[in-house]
Amino acid sequence: MITEYIKVTPQDTEILTKAGEIIRSGGLVAFPTETVYGLGGNAYDPKASEKIFAAKGRPGDNPLIVHVAAPEDAEAFAYTNETYYKLCRRFAPGPLTVILPKKDIIPLSVTGGLDTVAVRCPSHPVARALIKAAGVPIAAPSANISGAPSPTSASHVLHDMDGRIEMILDGGCCDIGVESTVIKIEDGVCTVLRPGDIIPRELCSVIPDVRVAAAVTDPTAAGDKPQSPGMKYKHYAPASRLVLLDGDREQFKEYVNSQKGKCAVLAYTEEIGNFTRAFVMDIGASGDAHTQMKRLFSLLRDTDSLCADVIYAHLPPKTDEFLALYNRIIRAAGCDIVKL
């Protein structure tokens, strides 16, 4: 298949109409969102979701998020409730995904066999224009080959999806750089299944009782039946071994400088001059969680061309602000953590 790659703005009505038509008729279009690039198909068409799983090599029990242009559009395929609308009033459109009971119109192939469906209303103008042009909700996981770092630019998508899908819409780099916060609500308790840019403390302003699923910070806690199937799979892994170092900056510097092999380091901006023999990549200032989230996946992809024996990075703190970064990087490293 020839993949059409097109630069697009929200005003490019002709291109977006064509992309919407591809989705409505069962094809796949990758598109930018404020979190990462999504790989979109018609959420009502089981064949389209099968194509998504095939293009990504994604395990069939890892459900897709269904994207809508407005929170009330979820009524067509999910049983909504007052808490959902309260959350939407505060956070939609934006990087929040809410798990709701599904209606029959959503095929089980979209939800990985679950009786619930994940709903998100993205804020990116191209994503919103595409959903409107398609006229159907769009099922879309991240547009990467399963297991690879999520794509934060259209060139990442092209690298992974060229020849596998009908179209890639290039709307520039993603602002946030990590996937949406995924939550479920049960008996008035909000559980964060996947952390993202919307942090637990912010959710507390709408639902006072917010908990974080154990598997967010400890993948081995996911067990055989995790609450969110995506928790159990290897994720975001670069080609080289990624090792997280748990220690202060001085210990980090000494450890990296004492290594013999060909190594790369994801260093804080303040310490990029500290390394004598590693290839240094700037992940952002030590306290700047937003910049670090925005750069993480892109830097992990960049390390692939270095053919390094090992990549070192700091183990982030487990605070609210760094929770998404912590969650992604420990999975990228396969929990390979060295205590200094």
Ligand code: AMP
């Ligand atoms: P991705 O599409 O790569 O952003 O991954 C979607 C994430 O949402 C995965 O971690 C899924 O496990 C999670 N997810 C989607 N639908 C559900 C659902 N019905 N229940 C729990 N988690 C879900």
Ligand code: MG
């Ligand atoms: Mg993904």
